[in-house]
Amino acid sequence: MSDGLTRRSFMGAGAASLLLGAPPSPLKFRLTDVTAAAGIDFRHNSGAYGAKYLPETMGSGCAFLDYDNDGWLDILLINGADWPGHVRGGPSTMRLYRNNRNGTFTDVTKAAGLAVEMYGLGVAVADYDNDGFPDIYVTAVGQNRLFHNTGRGTFIDVTDHAGLGGRSSFSTSALWFDFDRDGLLDLFVCNYVRWSPEHDVFCSIDGKSKSYCTPEAYHGSTCWLFRNKGNGTFEDVTAKSGIFDASSTALGVAMLDDDRDGWPDLVVANDTQPNKLYRNLRNGTFEDVGVHAGVAFSEDGRARAGMGIDAADFDNSGVVGIAITNFADEMIALYRQGRGGVYADAAVGAGIGQPSRSRLGFGCSFADIDLDGHLDLLAVNGHIDESVRNNPGRMPGAKGGYAQPPHLFLNDGKGVFRDVAATAGGGFATPKVGRGLAYGDFNRDGAPDVLMTTNQGSAYLYRNEVTGGNRSIRFHLRGTKSNRDAIGAIVRVTTSEGTQSRMVKTGSSYLSQSELAVTFGIGRQEKANRVVMEWPSGATQEFKDVKPGGYKCTEGAGLVALGGY
Numbered sequence: 001m002s003d004g005l006t007r008r009s010f011m012g013a014g015a016a017s018l019l020l021g022a023p024p025s026p027l028k029f030r031l032t033d034v035t036a037a038a039g040i041d042f043r044h045n046s047g048a049y050g051a052k053y054l055p056e057t058m059g060s061g062c063a064f065l066d067y068d069n070d071g072w073l074d075i076l077l078i079n080g081a082d083w084p085g086h087v088r089g090g091p092s093t094m095r096l097y098r099n100n101r102n103g104t105f106t107d108v109t110k111a112a113g114l115a116v117e118m119y120g121l122g123v124a125v126a127d128y129d130n131d132g133f134p135d136i137y138v139t140a141v142g143q144n145r146l147f148h149n150t151g152r153g154t155f156i157d158v159t160d161h162a163g164l165g166g167r168s169s170f171s172t173s174a175l176w177f178d179f180d181r182d183g184l185l186d187l188f189v190c191n192y193v194r195w196s197p198e199h200d201v202f203c204s205i206d207g208k209s210k211s212y213c214t215p216e217a218y219h220g221s222t223c224w225l226f227r228n229k230g231n232g233t234f235e236d237v238t239a240k241s242g243i244f245d246a247s248s249t250a251l252g253v254a255m256l257d258d259d260r261d262g263w264p265d266l267v268v269a270n271d272t273q274p275n276k277l278y279r280n281l282r283n284g285t286f287e288d289v290g291v292h293a294g295v296a297f298s299e300d301g302r303a304r305a306g307m308g309i310d311a312a313d314f315d316n317s318g319v320v321g322i323a324i325t326n327f328a329d330e331m332i333a334l335y336r337q338g339r340g341g342v343y344a345d346a347a348v349g350a351g352i353g354q355p356s357r358s359r360l361g362f363g364c365s366f367a368d369i370d371l372d373g374h375l376d377l378l379a380v381n382g383h384i385d386e387s388v389r390n391n392p393g394r395m396p397g398a399k400g401g402y403a404q405p406p407h408l409f410l411n412d413g414k415g416v417f418r419d420v421a422a423t424a425g426g427g428f429a430t431p432k433v434g435r436g437l438a439y440g441d442f443n444r445d446g447a448p449d450v451l452m453t454t455n456q457g458s459a460y461l462y463r464n465e466v467t468g469g470n471r472s473i474r475f476h477l478r479g480t481k482s483n484r485d486a487i488g489a490i491v492r493v494t495t496s497e498g499t500q501s502r503m504v505k506t507g508s509s510y511l512s513q514s515e516l517a518v519t520f521g522i523g524r525q526e527k528a529n530r531v532v533m534e535w536p537s538g539a540t541q542e543f544k545d546v547k548p549g550g551y552k553c554t555e556g557a558g559l560v561a562l563g564g565y
Contacts, residue, residue: 024418027410028468029370031426031450035461039104040075042459044435045092047083047119052203052210054195054218055080055141055170057384058121059362059435059455061511064442065125065134067112068153071562072099073442073515075451077459078120078138083197091117094138103443103463113154118145122511126176128185128228130484139171139189139511163226163233170195170221172251175507177264178483179241180284181536184228185483188243188266188507190250193218212385214305215271220247223268242278242285249273252309254508256320257490258293259341262538264488267295269306269324294343295322295335304330308437308510312366313501314375315415320503325361325379325510328400332356332364332379332407351417352377352409358400359407360384363437363510367448371470371521373500374411380434380452381406403431406452426462433457440515444550446472446565448519453512469524471548473531474565476517477504480555481537485516488536493520493528493546522548 046056060078067074075097082088093115097105109115114136122139129135133149146162147155159165170192176185193215203213225243226234238244252269258279259265266286268276274296278286290296298304305327314321315336322335322343331353335343347353359381366375381404408424409417421429428450436453443449443463450462473493477486489504502518522528531543535555543559550565 027370027420027423028372028470029424029447029464029466031424031428031462031464033426033428033460034103034463035459037103038461039106040097040459040461041107042077042095044453044456044459045080045082046456047080047086048456049083049086049088051083051200052212053083053197053200054193054213055119055121057212057455058172059433059511060120060453061122061173061436061509061513062438062451062453062459063123063125063513064438064440064451064515065136065513067096067134067149068098069133070099070101072101072444073440074099075105075442075461076123076125076136077453078123078436078511080121081117081119091115093117094120099442108153111153113156114147116145116157118142121171122173122190123513124174124176124187124506125513126185126487126506127484128176128187129232130184132484134485137174137176137187139174141170142168144169144171144189158232161232163235168196173253173507173511175253175255175505176485177255177266177487177506178536179225179264179280180227181263183479183481183483183537184230185485185487186228187226187234188253189224189226190253190268191221191223191248192251192271193249194221211387215249220245220249220273222246222248223250223253237284240285242287245276245288247273248276251307252324252508252510254309254311254322255488255503255505256311256322257503258320262534267309267311267322269309270303271305271307272303274303275306275324293341298330298333299345304333307362308364308379310364310366310508312375312503314366314377314411316374316498316500318499318501323364323366323377325364328358328360328383330357332361350415355419356407359404360400362435363452363512365437365439365509365514367439367514368472368519368521369408369448369464370410371447371466371472372413372523373495373497373521374413376411377407377409377417378437378439378450379407379409380432380437382433382435382455401431403433405429405431406434428462432460435510436512437509438512438514441474441517441519441565444565446474446519446548446550471522471524472565473520473522473528473546473548474517474550475533476550476552476562477533478552478554479535479537481539482535482555486535486555487516490534491518491520492532492534493522494530495522495525495528497523497525
């Protein structure tokens with residue numbers, strides 16, 4: 001497939017100025033590493049002891065959530081565990097940090113009932129029973145767990161009660177969405193390969209010492225789809241929904257409305273297998289149109305090693321595009337939809353392809369970091385095997401090293417991105433073995449802050465301080481006829497400079513979840529002339545002359561200013 005038209009459209013005036021050597025404009029934001037100052041003290045445990053088990057390469061995810069409904073974002077960090085027979089210390093568990101509303105956090109894991117030892121990988125957060133409090137689903141090697149929020153600051157494990165027990169898996173990313181639009185959130189779970197310690201495969205680069213295998217060494221494993229029955233339990237509809245695919249090696253999943261029919265679709269990043277685009281047929285079933293839509297393979301027809309994924313209207317065209325991180329030497333994919341609903345990879349022309357070619361990418365997210373009204377792209381990177389230090393010429397993708405700098409691609413609004421990670425501040429560009437990535441406004445100043453995890457390493461929290469007078473409008477949606485979290489709602493904001501759109505969504509990135517509130521940077525504009533909200537129920541609301549700040553919007557009611565963001 002040729003992406004010539006797409007590349008020409010992306011190589012506009014902004015690209016020309018870069019090619020001519022014009023100096024880039026100064027950044028209108030600055031990141032500060034506040035991990036230690038905020039009281040975040042976490043280290044991921046992969047369980048590695050020398051056996052080179054495949055899950056040890058995966059890292060773990062992170063999430064921004066407001067578990068106690070006080071209006072301030074809390075942080076959840078997922079953790080692995082020691083392997084049986086090779087316990088080296090005390091139990092390692094996920095960690096829940098409560099926001100103290102002053103820039104610091106308190107570890108409340110034990111008090112919240114989440115000090116549960118498991119080999120955790122990913123997380124998806126949403127209010128699946130519409131009781132007003134967010135619940136937590138943790139994916140794992142072994143049994144995934146569903147933790148129900150009691151509304152009293154604690155969680156209880158309801159996995160078996162919900163009908164989700166008795167399933168041993170190698171699950172990765174997950175998301176909540178209302179695929180049948182009945183007002184109840186359903187659950188989609190990515191599974192990687194069929195692996196267990198008892199069926200571990202010996203792989204080697206030099207023919208002697210063991211190395212981590214690629215997924216081709218194992219059989220794939222289908223993703224799962226569970227329909228919410230509305231009584232606290234779920235029904236496995238994987239087969240009858242058309243999702244079943246035993247060849248899948250899924251690592252990331254994002255929600256989007258690909259055909260703009262008001263029904264949620266899914267795009268899945270597969271590792272060395274074709275990516276999937278599951279189009280919702282509005283009758284309880286899905287059709288994989290990934291090949292026809294142009295997202296299954298690279299431009300030269302190869303299945304890449306897809307890791308993280310996100311979908312958003314990154315060019316303010318009203319049409320959603322897709323970013324997928326891949327293995328080293330494969331570069332990030334940036335799919336833009338063209339005629340007939342067919343996507344073309346615009347990564348090279350957009351300035352993203354070449355800078356990402358030597359990196360091995362994992363979590364990625366679209367977020368308007370500088371609040372100029374154009375979505376930027378963040379991606380974290382890191383190799384899967386620390387022995388690249390000793391085998392730089394023999395290890396695939398070793399050129400970038402084991403720890404690798406993240407990307408922060410700033411969108412110039414004319415189709416071109418430039419990587420400003422090195423000048424973003426706070427040591428953001430320091431090489432890390434990056435895995436999970438999420439964004440959320442934890443200090444309520446209107447700008448998205450950044451949370452990331454590393455494999456066998458620390459988590460990092462970066463406070464984002466926007467300068468130059470750029471402001472934002474943030475909406476916290478609450479459904480009534482729709483699911484309470486308004487997952488699937490689309491908000492469109494129009495200023496004198498054009499229209500932006502955002503979808504309320506869970507999942508995306510890699511093993512992680514960002515905040516549910518939607519943020520619109522409006523630069524130095526005084527207001528949004530028009531705001532339109534399209535709810536999953538089919539209802540539409542419109543508001544005029546909305547000023548910068550944070551707002552709560554309940555379906556069928558007006559906007560309520562939150563006093564800040």
